Amino acid sequence: MNHRACFSWILTFTQRNLQTSTTHKFLLDVHMNRYIHLKQNFDIAFPEHQILGAHSNVVVFRPQSVMTQYMWTHPGLRPFGHHIPIQCVCGALRSQSPKIAPTLITMKCSWCEHSVEYTPMEGFVALKGKPGSSAGTWVRGPFPVPTLPL
Numbered sequence: 555m556n557h558r559a560c561f562s563w564i565l566t567f568t569q570r571n572l573q574t575s576t577t578h579k580f581l582l583d584v585h586m587n588r589y590i591h592l593k594q595n596f597d598i599a600f601p602e603h604q605i606l607g608a609h610s611n612v613v614v615f616r617p618q619s620v621m622t623q624y625m626w627t628h629p630g631l632r633p634f635g636h637h638i639p640i641q642c643v644c645g646a647l648r649s650q651s652p653k654i655a656p657t658l659i660t661m662k663c664s665w666c667e668h669s670v671e672y673t674p675m676e677g678f679v680a681l682k683g684k685p686g687s688s689a690g691t692w693v694r695g696p697f698p699v700p701t702l703p704l
């Protein structure tokens with residue numbers, strides 16, 4: 555820890571309507587890892603928290619460091635971390651199914667054949683886990699810093 559900094563880390567969530575009940579177990583695991591087991595790596599807390607991941611991304615701020623964003627991915631529910639619409643352009647609900655390739659996931663509607671392609675987000679790497687598992691995978695990457703108008 556940098557003793558001149560006001561904090562060693564700050565963790566926050568990107569969901570505007572955060573349901574805090576989805577964060578309890580995750581926050582407990584983060585604090586157990588850091589203060590009981592003395593493990594400084596945030597990555598180890600994520601793999602078992604797909605319910606939180608389906609609800610919100612996680613952002614970690616550290617002094618004098620790039621902000622890190624953790625994002626949950628799932629081939630059929632959040633391809634490469636992209637949010638997919640619940641409704642297709644034809645009006646069908648949850649009618650999309652994925653066709654999966656290593657760097658491309660195509661979501662295709664089973665009613666109208668409409669399809670949308672998704673590619674991995676630049677700068678994100680997968681955390682340890684089982685890629686392609688039904689529980690999904692967390693990825694870590696840079697958090698885009700918003701630019702303020704001058």
Ligand SMILES: [Zn+2]
Nearest residue numbers: 642644663666
């Ligand atoms: Zn459709």
